[in-house]
Amino acid sequence: MSARVLVLLLAPTVRATRWGAFLAAAGVGLAIVVVPAATTTMLTAEDLVALLRVAAVCGALGAGFLLDDPAARSTAPMPTPRPVRHAARAGVILPAVAVWWALVLGVTVAGAEEGIGATLPIGGVTAEAAALGAVALMVAAVRLRGSRAAGVRADGGVAAFPALLVLVMAATVLPRGLALFVSPDSPEWTGAHGRWVVLLAVALAGSFWASVEPTRPLRTPFR
Template sequence: MARTLPWRMIAAAGVLGLLLAAAPRLAGDDANVWLAVTALRTSAVAFALGAAFLLDDPARHTTAAVPTRRAVRHGLRLALLAPVAAGYWTGALLLVPGPLRPPAGAVTVEAAAVLALALTGSAFALHRGDGVRPGQAVAGFLLASAVLAPLLTPGSWALFVAPGDPRWAAGHDRWALLLCAVLAAGAVCATEPVRRYRLRGTGLRSPSGTSDPSRA
């Protein structure tokens, strides 16, 4: 399992993310709180872009016949990623100078929501389609969302304010709600698709067109 994960993609995204997180330290005296929180937000997006490839599985149609359920297969991949993500985010936080570092708990909720969005997007693509590599499309969607969200999100939601803003706490209550919603959606997408049947005449037919066994 560990060998099949896209470690190179995740590592490349991690290196880029740590460089972004180090921007306030590299800026020296020109750094400020806004630069620090923006650096951490972009760092979270960078790592999530790599994590979007976590569920890519070229052998998907082979492993689909294995008795192990999809939720278990996805869970094993997530379990391997979790310590890497935790170590990465700890490093990103420590790269930001202490006086400029935003509240760790609040900004970690943001990072967790972004990561969950990437993973849930991949799980949704696998749940609804037959593709084996959803990572590229999900990463593209996530990148576009990261660019457009600060421009299109209503200011009253306060999702992208800086520490010290009176709306900081309310904004992170919304981030927490978003995280919970995305995690719930991800749990649903990790289940096996329900086989659909349609009623035709007096018998049930599967999507392949075969009818169920007749009853005496």
């Protein structure tokens, strides 16, 4: 029954999702790679990876707003379990973000100098982008869970935005053994992306926890 309900929820979820902030941020991220690709500027693989990272940050910042739902308090009493509602929203958000990222990668590779596009570490940069997006969604989901449990309205994107910026700034000053942003030709590349995968797993676990309906202690007149 949950699977059938999930499918039925997809179309209303698309209409209810607030796409504006994501589309604006995604548009900026796409422009960051389109402009160099459309010019004759000579960029190295390291330059292109840097542009992809900036685009990934833009997309993640916008993705944090996709969980915001002004009607969340009114839909809380619905018989549809909260994990199913969250799964429906994930089923809408993830394909949209994936299509955008595929477009960003396609433009970057197509606009790269001959021989450079084929050497770009697409898998590693995609892991970074996935982890950044997952962190943004986790922070937003945790913020929304706490606000709904307290009976107040809050915007998850407003919490995710500064949290992600802090993460990115901290990642740029980490010592070598903990570095996240490293050069493609650095010997630390594999180790850094192992840390990105761990960060992605933690963010996914946090999002799963935030999707579970918070339990409230039962109050009785004898307590």
